[in-house]
Amino acid sequence: MPKYTTMAYNSAEEMIFGSAKYPVKYGRDFEVGGGFVYPELVPHPRPGSEETKKSLMREYERMVNDSLERAVTLGFPGIQIELEHVWQMTKNPDWGGDIAAQTRRQQEDYYRKYGLKSAIRATIADNRKPDQENIRDCKSLELALKTFETSAAGGADNLSMESVGGKEISDYCIVRQDIRGVLFGIGVLGSRDMEFMWKKIVEIANKYGVTPGGDTNCAQANVAMFMAGGMLDKSVPHTFAAVTRAIGAARTLTAYEMGAKGPTKDCAYEDPIIKAITGIPIATEGKTCACAHADLQGNLIAAVCDLWSNEAVEYHDMFGGTTPAVFTEILGYDVALMNTAIAMGKAHDLKAMLVNSDKYRDPHSFVVAPENAYLVGQALAANNTSYYNRAKAAAIKAGELILGDKKMLLSNFEREVLQKTLRDLQSFPDREQDFIDQCTALYRKAIPGFNPANYGL
Amino acid sequence: MVTATLDNVFVRYDLKKEAAEKKVAAGRDDLLQKVLTAVVDGEEENIAAVVNEALTVHDPLTVIREGLVKGMAEVSRLWDEGVYFLPQTIISSDTMLAGVDICEKKMGRPMDKKGTVVTHTAEGDIHDLGQKIVNALLRANGYEVIDLGKDVPVDDVVNAVKQYKPALVTGTALMTTTMTAFRKIANRLVHDGFEIPFIGGGGAVSLEYVTSFDLGIWGKDASQAPDMASDAVSGANWQKLREKYNG
Numbered sequence: 001m002p003k004y005t006t007m008a009y010n011s012a013e014e015m016i017f018g019s020a021k022y023p024v025k026y027g028r029d030f031e032v033g034g035g036f037v038y039p040e041l042v043p044h045p046r047p048g049s050e051e052t053k054k055s056l057m058r059e060y061e062r063m064v065n066d067s068l069e070r071a072v073t074l075g076f077p078g079i080q081i082e083l084e085h086v087w088q089m090t091k092n093p094d095w096g097g098d099i100a101a102q103t104r105r106q107q108e109d110y111y112r113k114y115g116l117k118s119a120i121r122a123t124i125a126d127n128r129k130p131d132q133e134n135i136r137d138c139k140s141l142e143l144a145l146k147t148f149e150t151s152a153a154g155g156a157d158n159l160s161m162e163s164v165g166g167k168e169i170s171d172y173c174i175v176r177q178d179i180r181g182v183l184f185g186i187g188v189l190g191s192r193d194m195e196f197m198w199k200k201i202v203e204i205a206n207k208y209g210v211t212p213g214g215d216t217n218c219a220q221a222n223v224a225m226f227m228a229g230g231m232l233d234k235s236v237p238h239t240f241a242a243v244t245r246a247i248g249a250a251r252t253l254t255a256y257e258m259g260a261k262g263p264t265k266d267c268a269y270e271d272p273i274i275k276a277i278t279g280i281p282i283a284t285e286g287k288t289c290a291c292a293h294a295d296l297q298g299n300l301i302a303a304v305c306d307l308w309s310n311e312a313v314e315y316h317d318m319f320g321g322t323t324p325a326v327f328t329e330i331l332g333y334d335v336a337l338m339n340t341a342i343a344m345g346k347a348h349d350l351k352a353m354l355v356n357s358d359k360y361r362d363p364h365s366f367v368v369a370p371e372n373a374y375l376v377g378q379a380l381a382a383n384n385t386s387y388y389n390r391a392k393a394a395a396i397k398a399g400e401l402i403l404g405d406k407k408m409l410l411s412n413f414e415r416e417v418l419q420k421t422l423r424d425l426q427s428f429p430d431r432e433q434d435f436i437d438q439c440t441a442l443y444r445k446a447i448p449g450f451n452p453a454n455y456g457l
Numbered sequence: 458m459v460t461a462t463l464d465n466v467f468v469r470y471d472l473k474k475e476a477a478e479k480k481v482a483a484g485r486d487d488l489l490q491k492v493l494t495a496v497v498d499g500e501e502e503n504i505a506a507v508v509n510e511a512l513t514v515h516d517p518l519t520v521i522r523e524g525l526v527k528g529m530a531e532v533s534r535l536w537d538e539g540v541y542f543l544p545q546t547i548i549s550s551d552t553m554l555a556g557v558d559i560c561e562k563k564m565g566r567p568m569d570k571k572g573t574v575v576t577h578t579a580e581g582d583i584h585d586l587g588q589k590i591v592n593a594l595l596r597a598n599g600y601e602v603i604d605l606g607k608d609v610p611v612d613d614v615v616n617a618v619k620q621y622k623p624a625l626v627t628g629t630a631l632m633t634t635t636m637t638a639f640r641k642i643a644n645r646l647v648h649d650g651f652e653i654p655f656i657g658g659g660g661a662v663s664l665e666y667v668t669s670f671d672l673g674i675w676g677k678d679a680s681q682a683p684d685m686a687s688d689a690v691s692g693a694n695w696q697k698l699r700e701k702y703n704g
Contacts, residue, residue, distance in 0.1 A: 050637070
């Protein structure tokens with residue numbers, strides 16, 4: 001099934017914000033990756049508003065309107081709104097569909113009145129529980145697929161997901177610093193589940209004539225990254241999380257091999273690697289997602305983005321207006337600066353500034369810096385003979401890059417963790433089936449509920 | 458005057474705070490020392506051998522108290538002092554519990570627990586890693602954990618509290634739109650006369666929200682769980698816990 005064996009770009013220097021090899025057009029005169037960066041605003045409803053369909057629809061109506069109004073007020077040319085489903089929107093497919101339809105009507109109104117370009121991403125919630133049910137045939141899957149359909153029918157232009165295959169293994173192993181299980185849970189099982197899910201998502205998107213967007217390793221690599229946390233946190237070593245990110249890239253690539261077209265999901269911090277390999281436009285989030293979580297690559301992660309996002313901001317009042325309005329403003333001015341740099345022929349200067357701001361702040365920012373993302377992507381593509389081989393190659397390359405750059409300062413502890421992680425990776429079997437056999441035996445025993453049949457094994 | 462250079466755009470505070478060298482407390486004798494060290498070093502594959510060796514001389518309770526529990530206490534200290542990261546603590550916890558299993562089999566009964574805690578992840582939420590960490594830390598500290606798992610309906614949590622009569626109940630949620638189940642659980646418990654501390658934490662769960670209803674105490678971090686359980690078992694009510702941890 002794997003098929004990306006070469007890079008979309010000849011070098012990392014070619015990659016730049018606003019331009020992708022394969023731009024995507026949809027929505028209301030909205031093109032992503034065609035030489036212009038747009039904001040993607042992700043509003044999140046207040047707790048309690050999800051109690052009824054009526055109250056949730058009203059919440060979304062207000063949030064979306066506040067965002068579109070601020071975009072016009074400040075002269076922003078266009079915006080994408082992400083409807084990142086709270087559980088209730090996917091559990092009740094008509095809720096997700098009706099909110100997409102309502103958002104479309106609002107965007108059409110602003111397009112008609114002001115010419116504001118716009119589009120909608122619907123990100124359906126993956127509520128499958130891999131350690132408790134058959135994730136290839138369960139109610140949660142049925143509801144998710146139904147909600148993809150209602151969302152597409154309702155007005156979503158881009159269908160996306162944050163799928164969770166392999167999470168029962170990766171959760172167990174991330175907190176035990178077990179790279180074998182991380183490679184198995186994300187690189188092998190996660191990829192196999194992506195293959196299963198994205199075949200279905202692409203079919204639905206094609207049926208409704210909308211764009212299959214992308215996926216993210218939020219449920220796994222972001223778990224490692226968030227647990228690694230800031231400079232003083234002691235939950236997960238940062239070097240371990242950075243290697244996990246490279247494995248996450250191998251898994252996220254599967255969506256695009258199955259036919260997803262992008263723009264990718266904003267919280268996929270592996271996206272610079274994905275763009276280097278595929279040429280698909282990417283959405284990223286950095287300092288602008290401080291409303292949702294702290295970030296050690298706040299500027300750097302914008303360096304090659306095509307959509308610039310805020311992750312999720314809960315609806316509240318601020319002095320400057322409501323949060324969707326305020327974050328639309330922040331995102332809008334950020335992309336105005338990027339677009340100005342493009343217009344003035346200074347895009348690569350701005351890219352260099354964004355990268356140098358954070359490249360050596362943390363091993364994670366180091367790995368997703370465009371030049372390193374490109375090298376990790378190269379290792380991945382060159383070893384694309386199986387999900388296992390490519391994920392392992394990406395992980396080893398990420399680790400070697402961190403260890404090999406003297407400017408990437410590491411504590412003794414972090415260095416030792418990384419050296420051990422690399423030794424472990426290099427000791428694993430050459431053949432994917434041998435690795436699967438080894439891991440299946442090991443984690444069946446350690447993790448109650450792990451069912452290889454969930455992954456076609 | 459500070460002039461910007463590429464070297465002072467940020468400060469690596471983590472490197473300034475490089476952890477102190479690990480020093481491990483001494484066990485009562487060589488055999489117990491081996492058990493203690495195996496726990497501290499997280500040698501899960503070796504724990505059976507050293508525990509069985511210790512059991513040739515010591516009774517199971519002594520091996521638990523003087524080897525396994527003492528080792529875990531060392532691990533807690535190393536984590537508190539910033540020497541250990543969470544993975545080392547979790548692996549040591551796995552190791553300790555594997556050793557306890559062996560001792561319990563030898564005793565023919567479970568070791569006495571300090572108390573019972575019911576844990577769950579909110580209905581609609583499948584993000585249960587925080588709960589799993591809480592479970593591991595509570596078990597390693599000698600508590601009986603009734604693990605209800607993830608995506609747990611309100612009724613199931615209330616029924617579990619009635620059935621097990623725990624000292625504490627915990628709820629984990631990543632999303633603000635799933636944490637709303639916490640209030641429903643608390644209201645039901647109050648209505649039915651079960652005024653026990655209810656710790657809510659995880660992801661976007663805030664102090665403001667959890668302390669907006671009776672019983673609620675906000676858990677900032679999973680590492681607080683053993684101390685909170687200890688306070689609850691010692692008789693502290695939810696108001697006292699809220700004052701201590703959220704005051």
